[in-house]
Amino acid sequence: MSAVLPRSDDRSNERAEEKLAIVTGGRFAGVGAKVAHGVIRYGDRDVAAVVDEAFAGKTASEVVPFCARPVPIVATVSEAAAMGATRLLVGVAPAGGRLDIRLRGVVLEAVRHGLHVEAGLHSLLTDDAELAAAACRQGVELHDLRAVPKDLDVPRGGRWRASDVDVVHTVGTDCNLGKLTVSLELHRAAQARGHASVFVPTGQTGVAVAGWGIAVDHVVADYIAGAGERLVAEGATRGDLLWLEGQGSLFHPAYSGVTLGLLHGVVPDVMVLVHRAALTSTRNYPDVPLPSLAEVVTSYERAAAFIKPARVAAVAVDTSAMGETAARDALEEIARASGRPADDVVRFGADRILDAVMSEL
Amino acid sequence: MSAVLPRSDDRSNERAEEKLAIVTGGRFAGVGAKVAHGVIRYGDRDVAAVVDEAFAGKTASEVVPFCARPVPIVATVSEAAAMGATRLLVGVAPAGGRLDIRLRGVVLEAVRHGLHVEAGLHSLLTDDAELAAAACRQGVELHDLRAVPKDLDVPRGGRWRASDVDVVHTVGTDCNLGKLTVSLELHRAAQARGHASVFVPTGQTGVAVAGWGIAVDHVVADYIAGAGERLVAEGATRGDLLWLEGQGSLFHPAYSGVTLGLLHGVVPDVMVLVHRAALTSTRNYPDVPLPSLAEVVTSYERAAAFIKPARVAAVAVDTSAMGETAARDALEEIARASGRPADDVVRFGADRILDAVMSEL
Numbered sequence: 001m002s003a004v005l006p007r008s009d010d011r012s013n014e015r016a017e018e019k020l021a022i023v024t025g026g027r028f029a030g031v032g033a034k035v036a037h038g039v040i041r042y043g044d045r046d047v048a049a050v051v052d053e054a055f056a057g058k059t060a061s062e063v064v065p066f067c068a069r070p071v072p073i074v075a076t077v078s079e080a081a082a083m084g085a086t087r088l089l090v091g092v093a094p095a096g097g098r099l100d101i102r103l104r105g106v107v108l109e110a111v112r113h114g115l116h117v118e119a120g121l122h123s124l125l126t127d128d129a130e131l132a133a134a135a136c137r138q139g140v141e142l143h144d145l146r147a148v149p150k151d152l153d154v155p156r157g158g159r160w161r162a163s164d165v166d167v168v169h170t171v172g173t174d175c176n177l178g179k180l181t182v183s184l185e186l187h188r189a190a191q192a193r194g195h196a197s198v199f200v201p202t203g204q205t206g207v208a209v210a211g212w213g214i215a216v217d218h219v220v221a222d223y224i225a226g227a228g229e230r231l232v233a234e235g236a237t238r239g240d241l242l243w244l245e246g247q248g249s250l251f252h253p254a255y256s257g258v259t260l261g262l263l264h265g266v267v268p269d270v271m272v273l274v275h276r277a278a279l280t281s282t283r284n285y286p287d288v289p290l291p292s293l294a295e296v297v298t299s300y301e302r303a304a305a306f307i308k309p310a311r312v313a314a315v316a317v318d319t320s321a322m323g324e325t326a327a328r329d330a331l332e333e334i335a336r337a338s339g340r341p342a343d344d345v346v347r348f349g350a351d352r353i354l355d356a357v358m359s360e361l
Numbered sequence: 362m363s364a365v366l367p368r369s370d371d372r373s374n375e376r377a378e379e380k381l382a383i384v385t386g387g388r389f390a391g392v393g394a395k396v397a398h399g400v401i402r403y404g405d406r407d408v409a410a411v412v413d414e415a416f417a418g419k420t421a422s423e424v425v426p427f428c429a430r431p432v433p434i435v436a437t438v439s440e441a442a443a444m445g446a447t448r449l450l451v452g453v454a455p456a457g458g459r460l461d462i463r464l465r466g467v468v469l470e471a472v473r474h475g476l477h478v479e480a481g482l483h484s485l486l487t488d489d490a491e492l493a494a495a496a497c498r499q500g501v502e503l504h505d506l507r508a509v510p511k512d513l514d515v516p517r518g519g520r521w522r523a524s525d526v527d528v529v530h531t532v533g534t535d536c537n538l539g540k541l542t543v544s545l546e547l548h549r550a551a552q553a554r555g556h557a558s559v560f561v562p563t564g565q566t567g568v569a570v571a572g573w574g575i576a577v578d579h580v581v582a583d584y585i586a587g588a589g590e591r592l593v594a595e596g597a598t599r600g601d602l603l604w605l606e607g608q609g610s611l612f613h614p615a616y617s618g619v620t621l622g623l624l625h626g627v628v629p630d631v632m633v634l635v636h637r638a639a640l641t642s643t644r645n646y647p648d649v650p651l652p653s654l655a656e657v658v659t660s661y662e663r664a665a666a667f668i669k670p671a672r673v674a675a676v677a678v679d680t681s682a683m684g685e686t687a688a689r690d691a692l693e694e695i696a697r698a699s700g701r702p703a704d705d706v707v708r709f710g711a712d713r714i715l716d717a718v719m720s721e722l
Contacts, residue, residue, distance in 0.1 A: 154615035157646050217583040224582050224618040251667045254515035256625045257585040260611075261618020285518050288668060299663065306612045306660075307649060 019048040021080035021115065022091040025103045026054040028073065029063050035120065035208045036060075036091030040067040042184040042199075042209050048085040049074045051106065077106060081113045089208060090119035098123045104131075111135050111142075120145035120204035120215075145207045146215050152223040152230070155265055165236045166361045169268035170246040170316070171300050173290055174283055175255055177276045180206050182316040182345055183243040186272070186357065189350035196239035200231050202262060206245050216265075217247055217258050224258055228265020241361075244268065250299055253285045260303060268310045270360045271300055272353060273338070276318045277330040293338040314356035315342040380409040382441035382476065383452040386464045387415040389434065390424050396481065397421075397452030399570045401428040403545040403560075406572055409446040410435045412467065438467060442474045450569060451480035459484045465492075472496050472503075481506035481565035481576075506568045507576050513584040513591070516626055526597045527722045530629035531607040531677070532661050534651055535644055536616055538637045541567050543677040543706055544604040547633070547718070550711035557600035561592050563623060567606050578608055578619050585619055589626020602722075605629065611660055614646045621664060629671045631721045632661055633714060634699070637679045638691040654699040675717035676703040 022040070024033045028050060040047055040060050049072050050060055056075035060067040074080055077088065088110035090103060099107065099121060107117050107125070111134045119125055125142040126132055135142045168186070170179040183199055183206075190197035199206070201213030212234070216227045228244075235242040244266045248255030273296065281289050290296065297312045304310040315338050319327035327344060335342040343352045383401070385394045389411060401408055401421050410433050411421055417436035421428040435441055438449065449471035451464060460468065460482060468478050468486070472495045480486055486503040487493055496503045529547070531540040544560055544567075551558035560567070562574030573595070577588045589605075596603040605627045609616030634657065642650050652660065658673045665671040676699050680688035688705060696703040704713045 154645075157614060157648070217581075219582050220578075221580050221582050221585050221619045221622070222578040222616065225615050250621075250664075253518060253625055253668055254586050255583065255622075256667065257618040257620075257622020258582045259618075260621040261582065261616075264614055264617045284515075287518070291667070299667075302660065302663070303611075306617065306652070307614055 018086050018116075019046045019084045020087050020089050021049050021051050021077065021085035021110070022047060022089045023051040023077075023103065023106050023110075024091045025100070025106070026052060027092050028052040028055050028060075032092050033064075035089070035093065035205055037064055037067055038180070038184075038205055038209045039089065039091065040069050040071055042188070043211075045209075045211050047071050048083045049080040050091070051075070051077055051080050051088075077109045077113055077115070081110075081115060085115060087116040087118060090117070090121065091208075093120070099128075104128075107131060108134060111138055111140055114138055114140060116141040116143065118143040118145060118208070120208055122146070145204045146218055148214055148219045148227070149230075152219055152226050154222065154226045155229040163269075165232070165240045165242055166270070167232055167235075167242045167244055167266055167268045168270045168272060168357055169244045169263065169266055169310075170272050170274050171259070171263065171312075172246055172249045172274040173251065173279055173293075173296055174276070175248045175252055176283070177274060177279070178316070178318045179246045179274045180209075182272060182274050183245045184209070185345040185350045186316075186354055187243045189345075189354045190241055190243075193354075195241045197241045197243065198235045198239035200235040200242050200244045202228070202231060202245045202247055216262055217255070221257065221261075224261030225265030228262045229267075232266050246274070249282070250303060251288070251290055251296070252282050253288055263300075263304060264307050267308050268304060270357050271304065271310055271312045272357060273297060273300065273312050273315045273340070274318075275315055275334065277322060277327070277334065293334060297338050297340060311360055312338075312340055313360045314353040315340050316345050316353055317342055319344045319347060379447050379477075380407045380445045381448050381450050382410050382412050382438065382446035382471070383408060383450045384412040384438075384464065384467050384471075385452045386461070386467070387413060388453050389413040389416050389421075393453050394425075396450070396454065396566055396569045398425055398428055399541070399545075399566055400450065400452065401430050401432055403549070403570050404572075406570075408432050409444045410441040411452070412436070412438055412441050412449075438470045438474055438476070442471075442476060446476060448477040448479060451478070451482065452569075454481070460489075465489075468492065469495060472499055472501055475499055475501060477502040477504065479504040479506060479569070481569055483507070506565045507579055509575055509580045509588070510591075513580055513587050515583065515587045516590040518590075524630075526593070526601045526603055527631070528593055528596075528603045528605055528627055528629045529631045529633060529718055530605045530624065530627055530671075531633050531635050532620070532624065532673070533607055533610045533635040534612065534640055534654075534657055535637070536609045536613055537644070538635060538640070539677070539679045540607045540635045541570075543633060543635050544606045545570070546706040546711045547677075547715055548604045550706075550715045551602055551604075554715075556602045558602045558604065559596045559600035561596040561603050561605045563589070563592060563606045563608055577623055578616070582618065582622075585622030586626030589623045590628075593627050607635070610643070611664060612649070612651055612657070613643050614649055624661075624665060625668050628669050629665060631718050632665065632671055632673045633718060634658060634661065634673050634676045634701070635679075636676055636695065638683060638688070638695070654695060658699050658701060672721055673699075673701055674721045675714040676701050677714055678703055678705050680705045680708060
């Protein structure tokens with residue numbers, strides 16, 4: 001049994017044939033199921049079924065319109081297996097990052113049905129002796145999304161010299177305000193235009209959505225940039241326009257180190273600033289005010305330029321808390337303050353920001 | 362047997378009575394013994410003896426004048442124990458970070474003599490089953506300097522609001538150019554002036570010198586700043602003028618994340634820029650040029666100001682590769698280029714830079 005899905009191209013055929021069952025333990029309708037919702041809305045991964053007895057008989061998009069795919073919801077793993085599922089994904093983030101008894105029972109049942117299992121828990125599946133033994137007997141894989149490669153190192157360098165790929169990096173004014181969503185919406189819009197576009201995941205939810213990647217906030221501090229470089233290298237085997245999900249914020253008292261290390265590891269060609277309308281301070285540290293948007297843009301451009309210059313092409317804004325008129329006013333004001341085009345890619349579409357990005361490449 | 366020396370004040374009496382034996386396995390005269398040299402030159406720790414049969418009968422400062430203390434060198438652990446040693450420190454960084462057979466034999470002998478053992482190896486002492494069993498039988502502690510606390514977290518915050526201590530942070534134009542040495546020289550000069558000064562170690566050599574601290578480059582990326590905040594809190598229990606050793610450089614393609622995370626975790630009141638004369642690029646990435654010294658100073662001040670403003674008070678320069686006239690010319694040019702007083706604290710003394718720091722507090 002291997003703890004980590006090998007990150008190389010030679011398994012893409014196998015991955016292409018894989019069908020997911022996503023288990024949400026009665027919580028499919030809630031925000032806690034954001035891994036499930038993200039995978040269904042954005043995933044290139046084939047989803048055979050959601051396993052959630054509370055909503056069995058409906059479809060995913062009937063219960064959560066954001067999902068946008070009529071994936072059937074069934075009550076049991078054996079039904080999902082009968083529908084072709086080959087891998088179970090734990091689609092909720094349980095409190096404390098641990099499997100509760102009910103979800104753990106579903107995971108064990110999946111293993112006994114010969115399904116691989118994938119989860120982004122704090123407590124690793126592979127550390128659960130009973131699960132590990134069962135997986136070993138069945139010859140299935142337990143894949144912990146938070147586990148990081150054991151052979152990480154510092155960057156070899158070279159991204160700043162020449163490159164066959166274009167790297168677009170989403171950076172933010174805070175953590176947890178939509179860098180993943182913006183990266184995925186821009187990636188989908190680029191695919192629709194025919195680009196060989198790749199979403200490159202750098203956090204556990206992104207890894208669940210895409211089925212590969214590294215949760216860079218969990219690597220040893222010395223290897224943040226090395227992990228970023230490795231993700232670009234792997235992205236380059238999958239396409240030539242890479243959307244590198246950012247993490248944290250340069251202005252975040254806890255996570256700025258991850259942000260700068262990742263920025264210097266991925267060495268972007270263009271950045272997209274992700275912002276929430278009306279945000280004026282870091283959410284978890286409200287007494288640390290944000291600089292002006294003009295300063296935010298300049299700070300990211302200066303920081304990138306320590307290694308290689310890159311411009312912030314546009315500002316992607318979450319206006320979901322506002323009515324439409326207020327949202328359009330806010331976007332206009334943000335464009336003025338930042339000196340960059342601003343739009344809400346979920347609400348109004350990704351084309352304007354994608355145009356701004358492409359004009360820099 | 363405990364793997365990590367508890368980092369709290371209640372053991373300071375015990376620590377004060379402790380006497381070190383430092384083993385260097387025939388290599389006391391070489392640069393590989395820099396942990397031994399640093400601990401002898403700078404340590405507040407009582408050193409009973411060096412254990413190195415190749416130099417037995419001499420003193421440390423006879424063999425390496427930089428050590429500046431006539432610590433006796435003996436051939437065996439039992440001699441060191443007879444001289445009162447209670448703890449063995451591995452004073453060299455062996456190739457590959459592993460104990461060779463000879464050093465491992467000395468460590469085992471020390472355990473059998475009832476000495477605690479301390480080392481900054483990649484391979485943890487506590488992972489060596491025979492050593493661990495012997496330490497358990499003897500009731501002695503194996504202390505791995507690279508091991509990090511298991512209960513790290515993000516910063517609680519508050520350092521930017523008010524503080525009873527002054528925090529001076531050494532930042533650099535590269536890694537490995539003397540931030541540790543500059544921190545220690547300034548700390549000693551401040552002590553000589555009667556300040557309640559504390560050197561706060563953030564890397565494994567610093568931890569070996571001071572006997573406490575956290576190697577922040579080995580913590581999980583999300584907790585870099587949290588580790589910095591914790592080190593300030595512990596430093597504040599030991600004094601009120603803290604010299605926080607910096608790591609890496611904002612301009613370093615591999616380590617900039619650690620640098621910014623640590624800067625935002627310790628929230629300095631003043632910074633001292635550490636530089637090597639004639640350095641124009643990151644040593645390990647020679648095709649990434651350094652910005653001008655004026656830009657370096659501005660970049661650190663801007664980055665600090667994301668959380669709380671702090672000035673770079675002075676530039677501490679390593680001029681050891683130059684003759685004295687060239688060194689004085691270089692310092693003058695660096696002062697002009699950076700707009701800050703510049704001096705070589707090892708060569709010409711720490712007073713001028715200490716004055717510049719104190720004038721900012």
